[in-house]
Amino acid sequence: METVHTLAALRERLSRHRRPAFVPTMGNLHEGHLALVREARRHGDVTVASIFVNRLQFLPHEDFDAYPRTLQADADQLAAAGCDLLFAPNERELYPEPQAWTVQPDPALAGILEGEFRPGFFTGVCTVVMKLFQCVQPAVAVFGKKDYQQLLVIQGMVRQFAMPVQVVAGETQRAADGLALSSRNGYLSAAERAEAVQLSFALRQLAQRVQAGAPREEAEAAAVQALRERGWQPDYLTVRHRQDLLPPAPGQPRVALGAARLGATRLIDNLEF
Ligand code: PAF
Secondary structure, eight states: OEEEOSHHHHHHHHTTOSOEEEEEEOSOOOHHHHHHHHHHHTTOSEEEEEEOOOGGGSOTTSSTTTSOOOHHHHHHHHHHTTOOEEEOOOHHHHOSSOOOOOOOOOHHHHSSTHHHHSTTHHHHHHHHHHHHHHHHOOSEEEEEGGGHHHHHHHHHHHHHTTOSOEEEEEOOOBOTTSOBOOGGGGGOOHHHHHHHTHHHHHHHHHHHHHHTTOOHHHHHHHHHHHHHHTTOEEEEEEEEETTTOSOOOTTSOEEEEEEEEETTEEEEEEEEO
16 A cells, blocks of 8 residues: 655555545454445445544544544554555645635534534534545545434535545445444543443434334434433434434434534434334
8 A cells, every 4th residue: 555645646646546445444444344345345446545633624622632643553444444545634635724714514413412512513624625626536435334413424425526436335334242333432531441332232222213103203312311311412312314413203214313422522422113
């Protein structure tokens, strides 16, 4: 695998290819990312990953500075997973001037759930993804379902701007106990790590209750309360329509989504049902 740090080198290296398949990441990779890389390999004539910790998608009090930078270990894992090319620009390369132009996603989708609790987050994500797409010009881009709302927002951006990219969804990878893999799991203490799987249990129980006919809002309130009693600070646990994340009508495909803080670490997860 080759690693390039500049846009010029990236473009030069990709000039030989017609169908790049792309996995954008912020690094500190785990099996979830590597599964996306393996998925990407099925779709293109060259597999490209990027590593860039995108300042624009962090709120001032969030973990931009603490976010683990593990470039060499990440590059080794990407190479072993069969990635062909790593684009790892520094901030000056990707944002040579203050990024005054931004992509504003539809607030109906991007202003709720994660967008409500992390205002500006999806503007930051869309802006960097749009820019990375311009750099890599992928035919296919793979995003994980672990960040379910992000996947829908990116699909919406690609559709609305008629971007010539096929967005492929990668399944969430889980640890043996069911915890969704996430770079932020690394922040958890041993005791928190043992507790962390309770978020996915709470979502499963919420989905089962709604499926069994419990009123949605009551089931959501019970799920929030159950986590609170275990010491979590939940932002939301909710059941939504799978495509637009609005409250679902009977019979529509559903997804249970949750975000909650365990100690200092904010975790998210979801379950389609
Ligand atoms: O999911 C992520 O890691 C990031 O939000 C992304 C898509 C790489 C944009 O910075």
